[in-house]
Amino acid sequence: MMRGVALAVLAFTLCATAAQAKEVTMKITSTAFSQKAFIPKKYTCAGEDISPALAWQDAPAETKSFALIADDPDAPMGTWIHWVLYNVPAADNGLAEHVPVPARLPGGALQGENSFGKTGYGGPCPPPGHGPHRYYFKLYALDAVLDLSPTDATAETLQKAMKGHVLGSAELMGRYERGKRE
Numbered sequence: 001m002m003r004g005v006a007l008a009v010l011a012f013t014l015c016a017t018a019a020q021a022k023e024v025t026m027k028i029t030s031t032a033f034s035q036k037a038f039i040p041k042k043y044t045c046a047g048e049d050i051s052p053a054l055a056w057q058d059a060p061a062e063t064k065s066f067a068l069i070a071d072d073p074d075a076p077m078g079t080w081i082h083w084v085l086y087n088v089p090a091a092d093n094g095l096a097e098h099v100p101v102p103a104r105l106p107g108g109a110l111q112g113e114n115s116f117g118k119t120g121y122g123g124p125c126p127p128p129g130h131g132p133h134r135y136y137f138k139l140y141a142l143d144a145v146l147d148l149s150p151t152d153a154t155a156e157t158l159q160k161a162m163k164g165h166v167l168g169s170a171e172l173m174g175r176y177e178r179g180k181r182e
Contacts, residue, residue: 026170028056028139032097039135039174045125046178048098051083055094056139060167063090063141067162069155072124074133075115081155082135083121084112086162087145103150112153119150124176132177141168 032052033039041047059066070083085099088109101120103111116122126133142165148157 026056026058026060026139026141026168028054028137028170028172030054030137030172030174033174036173036175038132039124039176044123044176044178047123049121049123050098051095051121051123053095053097054137054139054172056170057093058168059090059093059141062143062167065090065142065145066092067140067142067146067158068095068137069140069158070121070135070137071155072126072133072135074126074130076127076130081115082123083114083137084153084155084158086110086112086148086153086158090141103153108145110148110150110153112148112150112155112158124174124178126176126178128178130178132175135174135176137172137174139170139172140166143167 030052032043039052043050043052056066065086066088067086068083068088069081072080072082086109088095089107092107099105099121101118103119105111111120113119114122124133124135140162142162144165146161146165148161
């Protein structure tokens, strides 16, 4: 009886430890702005409209690729997608400032269509006088390289393709108000 209880406790402990090991907390940061801070004008439609540098750490060891979606949930017409990026190689731990616009990037990463109807990054561009908006850079570690054509890639199709493949995620939020803090 005692042996059975001991084995049950051991099995429970091993299962709990395995579950905790899979819950890796990833981090995403930027040298351009910190969490919840204002995004500099340089990275917006009122500036150079280039992507900020991003870095991440603590991805699960099983990661095969990364995906990134940047969006603005405060847009007056609903969530506005600013960037759709996927199949970023697992060996990468960040993105340099000013990622080029083409759908196919050196190294194999792919970019989809944003809400501006363009490929690549489109910076914060809220309507003047609409107040500060929040911009979320959502990074996903995936257990696969996705079979998704850039011509079909939107935030919605990327999210569907990622279903069942997400190993971990991290989020960086910056704010921007057009005409303010520029």
